[in-house]
């Protein structure tokens with residue numbers, strides 16, 4: 001089990017970190033991705049303490065900390081009344097914080113490590129399926145056989161149908177449009193995710209995400225909640241009306257809005273909620289969003305991908321057969337994944353939905369919870385990704 005010939009499908013956070021961890025264990029790794037040149041997808045994300053511990057284990061925590069922005073709180077207010085509707089502080093976690101990163105920054109650190117380790121990387125490889133342990137690409141090209149195929153192709157992976165168990169999936173009504181923009185400075189807090197809400201149908205967010213590479217300037221992720229079905233209409237309406245609506249709700253965002261000159265700068269992110277009941281098949285295993293994806297309301301996706309990698313590496317190291325290792329991996333991740341998938345499903349409609357009642361309940365509960373130190377600590381541990389972690 002020490003020298004398996006492993007194909008890693010997908011060079012997102014899951015695939016790249018798996019390549020580094022498993023190469024270190026002596027396995028022979030080949031990474032496949034559809035892109036023609038190495039590049040990340042999307043804007044920014046928060047790495048939580050649980051995920052940062054995995055980067056520490058990979059020896060990459062220092063590199064990523066040099067690019068990212070430490071996050072000490074997540075705060076949200078009603079745009080109309082200024083009332084606090086989201087209040088999570090990391091202060092109760094003994095000095096630990098989140099780390100918000102530009103996706104390009106996370107990619108830079110992981111991809112540089114992959115290059116330095118001389119791990120084989122096949123780009124322009126669009127995977128469409130499997131023939132037993134051989135990968136099939138869109139031009140009919142085939143690669144394999146491999147001892148193990150690791151699926152890190154994200155939430156819409158074409159390999160999910162090869163899992164041993166059913167895939168419970170639903171598309172979420174709300175997604176968001178996102179952009180990475182120059183960091184605007186004060187009055188925005190450079191250590192906080194800040195959000196503004198109107199009920200649960202409007203959500204605006206500003207997150208400091210640091211640098212894409214050493215020597216770069218600081219950036220902000222800027223996002224606006226939008227139903228997937230309304231995206232075409234949003235594009236057709238032009239930017240002016242939308243920008244004045246945002247500025248009216250949150251006047252301080254004007255410097256950010258001034259840097260948005262084309263609708264193409266805002267990327268639509270659509271969310272699916274899905275969890276594989278058995279995240280493996282025959283000589284096949286799922287990590288990251290291909291195993292479980294959800295709305296980013298709790299900010300756990302990349303975190304969970306990193307935890308999957310650590311669990312899979314440990315399972316391959318200690319089991320005596322591949323099938324046993326895959327079962328052990330699934331067992332090690334089961335309850336943490338289930339808890340966070342359930343909590344994301346519960347929390348999301350309080351912040352992204354057409355409901356009038358849920359946001360009222362949210363405002364009432366959050367105001368109460370902010371006053372109670374034990375519930376603050378529980379919330380911080382939830383967001384840190386630490387509940388139900390073995």
Ligand SMILES: Cc1cc2nc3c(=O)[nH]c(=O)nc-3n(C[C@H](O)[C@H](O)[C@H](O)COP(=O)(O)OP(=O)(O)OC[C@H]3O[C@@H](n4cnc5c(N)ncnc54)[C@H](O)[C@@H]3O)c2cc1C
Nearest residue numbers: 010012013014034045046127154288289296300301302303
């Ligand atoms: C708007 C938004 C905000 C988010 N915020 C957070 C946050 O704050 N914290 C957090 O932890 N998570 C967050 N997430 C979730 C996080 O981005 C994902 O969980 C994470 O990227 C999953 O990593 P992955 O490697 O599994 O998949 P991905 O990042 O989706 O990577 C998949 C890779 O596979 C490649 N690929 C896909 N299909 C094919 C194919 N058929 N053939 C070949 N290659 C293919 C892609 O090019 C890509 O490189 C957020 C997500 C979104 C959309």
